Amino acid sequence: MDKLRIGAVSYLNTKPLVYGIQQRLPGAEVVFDLPSRLADQLHAGQLDVALIPSVEYFRHADDYEIVSDACIACRGPVWSVRLLSRVPVPEIKTLALDEGSRTSAALVQVLLKQQYGLTPELHPLPIDASPDTLSTDAVLLIGDRAMHPTTGLYQEIWDLGDRWCSWSKLPFVFAMWIGRRGVDHRELADALQHCRDAGMEHLQQLATEHAGTHGLTVSDCFAYLSRYLHFTLGDEERQGLELYRSEATKLGLIAS
């Protein structure tokens, strides 16, 4: 039988979800990449299961199913998903979107439309380009590179987790483990849940191990993993997902 191919996000936020994954799934090949690339690889059949942006699940809901209750979510500020605006937010006309993102790329459009009636012209922010090299009014940044103090001059900085949760009074789910419908994922679901549970029990160790390489203090890294991020898809997270889906659908952002 071919090796099971699993795709996981390469950011710090995923460390607790993949704790001990290779030992728990010795027969699987685990690859790490940007969320947007994982979504494309899963869609192209190059991966069997992947941690992909939640909006991509909605875009292919007929083919996909949620494999595990392990996810990347927040219940308030998330820290690593930010809108940096060089002009007052109501004046944003051009917006660059982080190439790694799909969910937050849609979320920022939902929030700008909802709160200020804005439909900015969109530009890509390539993964290796610094926001300082672009002249758009605003930039959406996600993942590790969104966590650091900014170098440019900004009028406003939004934490998208905070904005969503304050408005909706519901959590926000950025990414989920997704596989193809009709495949028996029970064993894998069990393994992914165990990895998450083990990761949650070792957050202090993970913070100590990864703070330095991410330019964070151990206590900030621990706060990010333990207070900002949430890793379980519960009822409220599902309600948040449904609301996001309907808001994104209204703007035509779900059709793939």
Ligand SMILES: C=C(O[C@@H]1C=C(C(=O)O)C=C[C@H]1O)C(=O)O
């Ligand atoms: C909280 C985050 O969630 C991420 C955001 C994603 C998106 O916007 O598509 C996808 C996967 C998650 O890793 C983050 O990366 O900072």
